[in-house]
Amino acid sequence: KQEVTQIPAALSVPEGENLVLNCSFTDSAIYNLQWFRQDPGKGLTSLLLIQSSQREQTSGRLNASLDKSSGRSTLYIAASQPGDSATYLCAVFRGYGGATNKLIFGTGTLLAVQP
């Protein structure tokens, strides 16, 4: 059974710092991995999608890496801003077809960027 873990559960940093959020998964047979952002009381906003054949993806100040063999992904946020404060969720897409076609989520990292 695929399990997704995110460390740390919560993180508080001063504005301007670079930071790394970690995601690990137990079954390396994944199709892709997706990072989401969730603001309080809101839905999920897709940040980055990494296909299983890729090692990283970049969007603005965000960079996500994927190491399938070790079952790990990291989300790097450069020059953090108070507006980055939110919960960050990673999710693995197990496969295509049947009961494996679904996202399995971690419990998220609650990020607070202090001005």
Place this chain on the structure above:
Amino acid sequence: EAGVVQSPRYKIIEKKQPVAFWCNPISGHNTLYWYRQNLGQGPELLIRYENEEAVDDSQLPKDRFSAERLKGVDSTLKIQPAELGDSAVYLCASSSSGHQNTEAFFGQGTRLTVV
């Protein structure tokens, strides 16, 4: 282009009452998901549709939950009767199927409170 639209945003009902949630996916997306997110947890899949067919409803509590996706576009998720433990955020997501890029897009969610 409009994203995934859900309504209502919030719903408060007494236990044993029925409730329904509505979702309009992104135009052209054949795959539609309903997820449930409990407080402090990541979302968990309830049901997945490919067009109008429910291809994975293994996590749906069928004694009280039902869903439909008529004509393979909009979808409705119903709970009857609701229990206190059903209080959660219900998220709808959609993605295009048959492609390598299976990025999922989520709606704003419906926050259900059962009192």
